[in-house]
Amino acid sequence: MKRFSFLAVALLAMTAAVGCQENAKTNFDNLISKKWLLEKVVDKDSTVTAPKNVYAEFTDSTYMFGRGGCNTFIARFETPADGQISIKPGPMTLMACPNMEFETRYIDEMTRVDAYKATEVKPEIFAANKAYTFVDKPMPENYDTSGFLRYK
Secondary structure, three states, X not given: OHHHHHHHHHHHHHHHHHHHHHHOOOHHHHHOOOEEEEEEEEOOOOEEEXXXXXXXXXXXXOEEEEEEOOOEEEEEXXXXXXXXXXXXXXXXXXXXXXXXXXXXXXXXXXXXXXXEEEOOOOEEEEEOOEEEEEEOOOOOOOOOOOOOOOOO
């Protein structure tokens, strides 16, 4: 009787654990679920608040769309395992804007991204010793998306 009770409890616990895993969103599900505004970039020495128009959208088809502050871009991304990511830049608009320094660094560093962690409200991607924190916020009212490149 004790053996049967132990087996029944163990089986019930395993069933509950599997059920919880099926309902839980993965990092990938959270990453592709929204359009994200970049909030800040943190490295070991500093925290930089992102300009207001830095944006990223990860699709379920391995494409990433976004804006670096001035220019829009398309990139391909791969997630070989949950929490791992690599980004390969693609086409980008070439507008000249004041203060391009942040955008230039942001786009360049995307090629060094190797990991991510995404909750439903705050994904982070990691490149070298930097963390890029995005947030789920409405796009600013004056946010112009008319120049966005789109892959169909």
